[in-house]
Amino acid sequence: MKILVTGGAGYIGSHAVVELHQAGYQPVIIDDFSNSEESALAGIEAILGVAVPLYRIDCADEAALRSVFAAEPDIAGVIHFAAFKAVGESVQKPLAYFQNNVGSLLTLLAVMKEFGVENLVFSSSCTVYGIPDALPVTEATPTKPASSPYGRTKQMCEDLIRDVSAAPDNTLHTILLRYFNPIGAHASAKIGELPLGVPNNLVPFITQTAAGMREKLTIYGNDYDTPDGTNVRDYIHVVDLAKAHVVAVQRLLDRKASEPVETFNVGTGHGNTVLEVVQAFEQASGQKLNYSIGPRRPGDVPAIYADATKAEQVLGFKTETSLVDSLASAWKWQQTL
Numbered sequence: 001m002k003i004l005v006t007g008g009a010g011y012i013g014s015h016a017v018v019e020l021h022q023a024g025y026q027p028v029i030i031d032d033f034s035n036s037e038e039s040a041l042a043g044i045e046a047i048l049g050v051a052v053p054l055y056r057i058d059c060a061d062e063a064a065l066r067s068v069f070a071a072e073p074d075i076a077g078v079i080h081f082a083a084f085k086a087v088g089e090s091v092q093k094p095l096a097y098f099q100n101n102v103g104s105l106l107t108l109l110a111v112m113k114e115f116g117v118e119n120l121v122f123s124s125s126c127t128v129y130g131i132p133d134a135l136p137v138t139e140a141t142p143t144k145p146a147s148s149p150y151g152r153t154k155q156m157c158e159d160l161i162r163d164v165s166a167a168p169d170n171t172l173h174t175i176l177l178r179y180f181n182p183i184g185a186h187a188s189a190k191i192g193e194l195p196l197g198v199p200n201n202l203v204p205f206i207t208q209t210a211a212g213m214r215e216k217l218t219i220y221g222n223d224y225d226t227p228d229g230t231n232v233r234d235y236i237h238v239v240d241l242a243k244a245h246v247v248a249v250q251r252l253l254d255r256k257a258s259e260p261v262e263t264f265n266v267g268t269g270h271g272n273t274v275l276e277v278v279q280a281f282e283q284a285s286g287q288k289l290n291y292s293i294g295p296r297r298p299g300d301v302p303a304i305y306a307d308a309t310k311a312e313q314v315l316g317f318k319t320e321t322s323l324v325d326s327l328a329s330a331w332k333w334q335q336t337l
């Protein structure tokens with residue numbers, strides 16, 4: 001079964017390609033390398049022992065996308081990772097975010113329809129919940145106005161898929177996966193996160209600080225209404241997250257989905273504070289981390305973590321990797337860079 005993976009050279013995409021192949025699927029990668037590196041392909045090949053087919057195109061380029069579908073006539077489904085993902089950058093360049101994230105989905109849906117490809121797994125985000133009224137968030141928790149253009153693109157893409165799927169002649173079957181915070185790297189340390197420039201995200205900033213590339217971590221605020229005053233997030237190991245895509249694809253192919261668009265939270269079901277992550281990193285690496293407390297980062301959600309019950313009950317999906325082990329894998333990866 002051939003699965004097209006847009007953004008397959010990226011952080012989550014590369015791990016999903018590995019898990020798909022190891023589960024017996026034939027992944028085919030589309031990537032324009034706007035926020036990924038060629039080295040991810042070598043890492044994938046080193047893990048799998050075979051090269052995965054790659055098309056170097058922008059997913060929003062309709063003619064190029066059409067040529068991929070024409071060259072790969074038996075695509076059973078698509079996992080659509082390709083998107084811009086930096087919250088801060090999206091405030092600076094909103095148009096680029098809407099064009100890329102919404103534009104590529106529109107193009108993809110049109111080409112999938114043209115070629116009769118009916119199965120889609122879409123990368124959504126817990127950012128669609130905004131600042132939730134109650135924790136943990138379930139899939140039924142109402143979405144709130146997005147705090148950034150990035151978040152808005154995820155909400156718009158979800159809405160777009162729902163509207164397309166409500167058409168009388170609809171043939172599209174979609175699973176929306178709302179990711180919490182992916183961290184860590186493949187156990188082989190051959191693929192992992194490759195942030196360009198100064199990392200925005202917590203874990204690459206921590207590992208770069210421990211590696212001596214950054215002087216210290218600034219923790220964005222310790223006066224939130226949380227157990228130790230720092231933000232709470234649900235940190236999920238990227239390989240666990242990748243495996244959720246494999247079960248989602250299988251469910252679509254088996255036509256087991258109960259409705260044209262199904263939504264699942266993909267998190268561990270546990271919240272951890274930033275300070276807990278720092279402590280877990282120190283335990284995993286055996287190093288003390290240099291950090292200080294700074295002001296709050298605008299747009300940060302005080303606390304969010306998943307109710308992971310639906311994914312467990314419906315998909316049979318449960319995370320396996322602890323926070324300490326996830327951070328150990330991130331540290332192992334950092335040391336290869």
Ligand code: UD1
Pocket residue numbers: 085086087125126127181200201202203205217218219220221231232233274297300301304
């Ligand atoms: C956010 C979005 C997520 C999106 C991601 C993309 C929410 C709830 N989450 O993740 O959907 O996919 O951006 O990048 O909107 N921190 C520090 N110091 C640092 C870096 C981070 O203290 O140098 C803290 C943050 O304040 C936050 C936590 O670490 O509490 C995690 O931050 P980060 O890794 O950037 O992810 P989110 O902002 O949670």
